[in-house]
Amino acid sequence: MPELPDLQAFSYNLDKKLAGKTVKQAAVINAKKLNVSHQELQDTLEGQKLDKVYREGKELYLKFSKGDVLGLHLMLHGKLFLFEGKNEHKYPIIELHFTDGNGLVLTDFQGIANPTLNPEEKESPDALSQDAGVDYLTQRLQKTKTNIKTVLLDQKIIRGIGNAYADEILWHAGISPFSISNKLPGDKIKDLVKSIHIVLTEAEKAILKSNPDIINGEIRDFMYIHNSKKTHSPKGEEIKVKEGTRKTYYTEEQELYT
DNA sequence: GCCCGTGTTTAGGA
DNA sequence: TTCCTAAACACGGG
Numbered sequence: 599m600p601e602l603p604d605l606q607a608f609s610y611n612l613d614k615k616l617a618g619k620t621v622k623q624a625a626v627i628n629a630k631k632l633n634v635s636h637q638e639l640q641d642t643l644e645g646q647k648l649d650k651v652y653r654e655g656k657e658l659y660l661k662f663s664k665g666d667v668l669g670l671h672l673m674l675h676g677k678l679f680l681f682e683g684k685n686e687h688k689y690p691i692i693e694l695h696f697t698d699g700n701g702l703v704l705t706d707f708q709g710i711a712n713p714t715l716n717p718e719e720k721e722s723p724d725a726l727s728q729d730a731g732v733d734y735l736t737q738r739l740q741k742t743k744t745n746i747k748t749v750l751l752d753q754k755i756i757r758g759i760g761n762a763y764a765d766e767i768l769w770h771a772g773i774s775p776f777s778i779s780n781k782l783p784g785d786k787i788k789d790l791v792k793s794i795h796i797v798l799t800e801a802e803k804a805i806l807k808s809n810p811d812i813i814n815g816e817i818r819d820f821m822y823i824h825n826s827k828k829t830h831s832p833k834g835e836e837i838k839v840k841e842g843t844r845k846t847y848y849t850e851e852q853e854l855y856t
Numbered sequence: 857g858c859c860c861g862t863g864t865t866t867a868g869g870a
Numbered sequence: 871t872t873c874c875t876a877a878a879c880a881c882g883g884g
Contacts, residue, residue, distance in 0.1 A: 601862080656863075674862040675881070689881090707881045710864080744873060753864090761862065815883095816862085826860080843876065844862080860884090870874080 600816045601760040603801035605653045608813045613651040619696040620647045627690045631712045642666055655757030669717040670704055676711030677814040679703050725758040732791050739779040747775035761844040765824035767797045774854035775846050781855040823847045
């Protein structure tokens with residue numbers, strides 16, 4: 599159940615461990631939504647060198663020497679493991695075997711994590727890109743009167759933010775998650791953009807500091823608001839929870855614009 | 857042993 | 871048209 603900062607940490611470590619290795623075999627075991635046939639994936643990747651691993655939105659991208667890209671979306675429960683020789687991890691989705699005997703496997707007990715060969719370029723900006731700045735969000739927020747948390751979670755508007763970090767970001771920016779998007783004043787949109795960057799990059803640092811080699815799982819214990827173990831914000835305000843399809847954690851410190 | 861939690865897609869209602 | 875809600879996926883971690 600990793601979110602953007604977790605994925606960022608995974609990509610950092612996977613790049614460190616796997617870049618430069620050559621693919622011997624790409625074995626698809628259970629990928630119902632893969633956009634090409636198993637054979638085409640194998641034929642495309644076999645013999646290519648892995649140039650780099652990076653994150654795009656909520657996906658990890660593996661870029662290969664001929665320019666092909668393998669996108670991996672972990673969805674709710676996808677997990678990555680490195681192995682030597684034969685993969686022994688349960689619920690494999692896809693395995694990459696390298697010529698040096700090492701391998702990478704994506705697993706998911708739910709079977710919904712999915713790989714994509716050469717994913718289409720997305721129109722919406724990544725949460726950490728320059729394009730997701732004040733100008734962009736200002737004009738984009740004008741167009742919607744749904745609540746601001748829903749907008750942050752909408753991957754067609756801004757990519758990479760999930761339920762837990764949406765709450766952390768909005769608390770950091772002092773904006774109620776129930777604020778109406780087109781009612782946010784200009785200076786609050788500036789605060790929001792700053793908070794998106796600060797919360798996400800600080801989280802990545804915290805994760806890598808406590809788990810330097812992490813490539814799966816999630817670290818959430820440092821979260822201030824979206825954290826079932828905490829009852830009060832750092833400033834002492836009570837944390838409230840709104841139940842929904844996903845939970846929203848917030849405090850009265852956050853201003854409501856309607 | 858029990859409950860919580862994460863993303864996306866799809867369906868249905870207001 | 872737009873927005874909201876719920877359900878489904880099916881276990882692992884605490």
